[in-house]
Each structure stands twice: as structure tokens, then as C-alpha cells.
Amino acid sequence: MTEFQPVLPAEVPLTDAEQAFIEESPPGFYPDNQNSNFGYLIRKLWCDKIDEIAGQMATMYANRFVPTADLLLDDWEIDLGLLVHPANQTLAQRRSNVLSRLRTGAFTRVMRDGIIEQFILATFGTVIQFSIAGIPFVPAGIPFASEGGDLSTLYKVVEDLTNFTYQVRIKNTVQPDEASLRRALDRVTPAGISYTIVYVPTP
Numbered sequence: 001m002t003e004f005q006p007v008l009p010a011e012v013p014l015t016d017a018e019q020a021f022i023e024e025s026p027p028g029f030y031p032d033n034q035n036s037n038f039g040y041l042i043r044k045l046w047c048d049k050i051d052e053i054a055g056q057m058a059t060m061y062a063n064r065f066v067p068t069a070d071l072l073l074d075d076w077e078i079d080l081g082l083l084v085h086p087a088n089q090t091l092a093q094r095r096s097n098v099l100s101r102l103r104t105g106a107f108t109r110v111m112r113d114g115i116i117e118q119f120i121l122a123t124f125g126t127v128i129q130f131s132i133a134g135i136p137f138v139p140a141g142i143p144f145a146s147e148g149g150d151l152s153t154l155y156k157v158v159e160d161l162t163n164f165t166y167q168v169r170i171k172n173t174v175q176p177d178e179a180s181l182r183r184a185l186d187r188v189t190p191a192g193i194s195y196t197i198v199y200v201p202t203p
Helices: 016-024 037-062 073-079 091-101 109-124 178-188
Strands: 155-160 165-171 194-200
Touching: 073 091, 109 155, 109 165, 109 178, 178 194
Parallel strands: 165 194
Antiparallel strands: 155 165
């Protein structure tokens, strides 16, 4: 023991007032305050809030991908024009419906042109097939027989690679459902590439 070392008093049991002060004092820089009930309450509330935020972030991340989406699967269905939470369908079936609408893989001319031709074919119609039963009857009446046409003559895509855009020129006598066509092209066209749809007398 040095000459100037203080002499601590002997430890004695805490009084009720001292115990209450330690338990109710807010957390601070002193070790005895860190173990108080009030400090524990604050730390628990903070940790619970952090856990809640972490859970929300995990849910948002999982719902970014269709195979793991559950709570936010409705957003996928709305974006793709599907029925929202259809009745009598399991979560796996709903995910399958969404995946069937999504386009995966590289953006290619074959994919783009195939989408355009699908909408033109749906508008222009198909060649009549004669069968044993005769000519098919549709609500609009009995269709006229016609030869098959070349879809490539009904549209043309003009690309502007320098400005990252392309133009879909469709023969003005064959106008598909433009809203649906735009939705399909938006789904496959990468961000940063724009397009326009115009109707011209010749493709």
C-alpha cells in the first residue's frame, strides 16, 4: 500500500433506497447503470426494433424472386396482368402462373420478333382448316377461306443501335392489341432501350 492510496470502506448491504436508485437509474457510462432495469428495457426495445427491421428486409428480399415470393406475390400478379390471388390455387400454382409470364434469358431479335408475330397472328387470324365436319363456325359468322400469309411482310423492325432504340413498323391494315403488345415488349426489352410502334402503309 502506497502512502496516497485511498482506503475503501468495507462493503455493506445496499439500502432499499440505494437499490431502487440503481434499478431505476437510466443507462449511462457507469457500469452499475448498465445493469439497471431501465437500461435493459431500452436495450430490449432497441433490439426488438432492429429484429423487426431485419425481418422486413429479409421478407422484401425473398419476395424479389418468384420462387421464394409469398407475401408480395400479389405485386407480381398485378404487374403481369394476372388474376390477383385466384381462388382454389396453391402458392406453388400462383408462382407457376407468374413464372410462365416472365421472360428469361438474353434479349434477342428472335424473341422480340416472335412476340410481335404472336400478336399480329392473333389479330390477322389463321388459315381455315377444312375437316370432315366442314368449315368452322365462329361468332362473327362463317370465315372466308384464304391462303396462308407470310408474317414477315406485315411488320418490320428498324433498329437504331447508336441511340439504343428500335421502331416497330406494322402494316396499317393489321393493327394488333397495342396495349398488350407494349406490355409484352416492356417485359423483354432491357432498361435503357426504348421503342416506338408506328403504323405505315407498307412494312
